Amino acid sequence: MTDETIRDVLTRRGLSRRAFLQVCASVTAALALSPAEAADMTKRLETAERPTVIYLSYQECTGCLESLTRSFSPGIASLIFNDISLAYNDTLQAAAGQAAETAKDTAMKNAWGKYVLVVDGSVPLAQNGAYCAVAGRSAVSDLKRAAGGAAAVVAVGTCAAFGGLPYAAPNPTGAVPVSEIVRDRPVINISGCPPIAEVITGVILYYTTFGVPALDHLHRPMNFYGNTIHDRCYRRPFYDRGMFAKTFDDEGARQGWCLFELGCKGPITHNACPTTKWNGGTSYPIESGHPCLGCSEPGFWDKGGFYKALSTPTGHWSRTGVVSGAVAAGVAAGLSTAAVARARQGRAQKKAASADSEPKNPTS
Amino acid sequence: MPLSRGVIPIRPVTAGAPAGGALADAILAEIASALHEYLDTRQNHVIDLTGMPLSREDRQRIDAYLGQGEVSMDIHALVHSHIEETAYAGVWRVRHYDMGGGVHSERIEIIDVPEIVRASSADMAHSARRIEALRAEEGA
Incomplete structure (x- = not known):
């Protein structure tokens, strides 16, 4: 992991402070921060180290990643997520097979103890985890290993957060949510089938600047999950x-x-x-x-x-x-x-x- | 028999939710108090409209209340931003557009000049270096 800040990355790409302030406006609007918090976040983002994100997928349909990458404002969401922070994602990368596994190991090693681990999909435990395996390793052992070097784990989508569709009765694969496997570090649940793209990127940037956000009893960020749909419904x-x-x-x-x-x-x-x-x-x-x-x-x-x-x-x-x-x-x-x-x-x-x-x- | 509602059922649809425009009044009050605050303490204030559940009436009332002022600016950086002063000095509307032309952030700022307009010292230092490099290149 480099000591580069988010601001440095933008400067290197020839973008001015105005561009940086546009990014900040987009993020603080998505997070619904108060004016004081927004100003604080802008100040912190100037000096915050560029986050490293490692994104792993298990029992899922890739709908969450679709939501993220098909975001209608690709400029800012993808800049923050793909260009600035994403170090590994097996669906988006060109590498396959052994090269992909090496890329994952390298990304983890370079930021061990510091990276944000994004997990998409539930983890099957039946038959010793045989229902979902990557590179000869079961999802459960892969997740345990990757979580070992993570500063925090973000469970993206209802499958990762609560078990999701694989967990539906009669749950043939013995699927469980990420929080049942990772118990020794913060797990932030971003539920939804799929979640809103701005919510995913917003939470990762919030974590980079302020740490773990305020969570509800199901470990979802209050910024986005504090109200019911009914509370804010125009009907x-x-x-x-x-x-x-x-x-x-x-x-x-x-x-x-x-x-x-x-x-x-x-x-x-x-x-x-x-x-x-x-x-x-x-x-x-x-x-x-x-x-x-x-x-x-x-x-x-x-x-x-x-x-x-x-x-x-x-x-x-x-x-x-x-x-x-x-x-x-x-x-x-x-x-x-x-x-x-x-x-x-x-x-x-x-x-x-x-x-x-x-x-x-x-x-x- | 002339065509009537009895022959062809006509269902009038009334526009808008019965939400009214109460939020617009609250925003106007907030702007007034922020102007006083700025004059007393130089503390700027931002009202982010993006996440507010504004009804159509609210939006119409905000537009009617604030009107148009003397200054408008466009920024072409990472995305397009349009900034305009309202009919009230020091009350600005700042809109950031996404690549598709939609508004992805909309705010009212109470300040002498919105922060995003100012050239930063870092960027000005970078400009100085660029001009020096250009002169060196042309001199060589």
Whole structure:
């Protein structure tokens, strides 16, 4: 790992401080930082060492990487992620076979103890991990080895964060989330199927400048997962007035009323979709007329049907207490869920403010 | 019988959510207080509109309130940025565009000149070196 800063990289590419400030504006807007925090981040990014990111993929569909690389503002997201920090990614690189394994070993060795390990996909444990193996090594042993040299681990996508689709009943491969394998260093979960590209790059840059962000009880950054979809939904006024679409082609659907009765999981789903939006800020599922599937929550596919309203009995029992608790709260009252989320965000921010008084610098 | 609503069902669609423009009023109050703050302490202030759930009414009201001022500038660095002063001196609208022409960051800044406009000392030092190199090359 070099001692180069992010600012140095831009200067070397012939870009001015104005370009650097454009990068900062993009990142601080994506992170929804307060003006004071944004100014602080700009100051820190001037001197912060260029982060090294090693990206490993296990049981996944590559949708998360698609989300990242098909970002509609390729200029800044890809500059930060691909050009500045990405040291290894087996899908994007040209090398294959032994050359790829050597590249991975070299990248890890050069930044041992300092790199950010991004993991995409769940890790199968059944049959001694035989369901997913790379270069003759099982995913579980590969992850343990790579995590050994990581300053922090970022689990990208619902598969890595909560087990995802491979974890769905009956979970034939014995898939588990990254946090069940890596227990001795910080794991930041960026859930979503896939997560929003700006959220992935934003969290990595936040970690570079301020250290581990404030996390919720499922280890997701509060900046992006502190509110429910329902909290920030532009259709919320219709929910409050009891104006619901009953079918996809009725008057309510045409008028853009609340999709709760069509199965919207917005009240129990924490994500940044209503504000950050998708496809370069174009829209998000509810804005396009479809209920939220709840893809950033654990076990979203095992909740009995995407089009069943939250208050409808599903006949399914969720396997994790955390999820069933959240569902119960959502069924009881969408409003109280929102209140709980806001209270939790406040608490976590206070906690983080006191814990982060001494900023973490992965390079020192 | 003339064509009527009874023959061809006409469903009028009212535009916009019933959210109103309350946020625009709050932003205007914030700008006023930031102007006082700047005059007293020289502390600049930034209101980032990018992540705010603004309704269409909010946007229309912000545009109507702020209007257009005397200065507008364009920066062509990594991406295109457009900066314009509003009808109020020291209240600037700064928009950064992505490669596709969409706005990816939009903010209101309260300061004498937005920081991004100033040439940095590092860049000016770099310019001096470049000019010296050019002169040396031409002299040789």
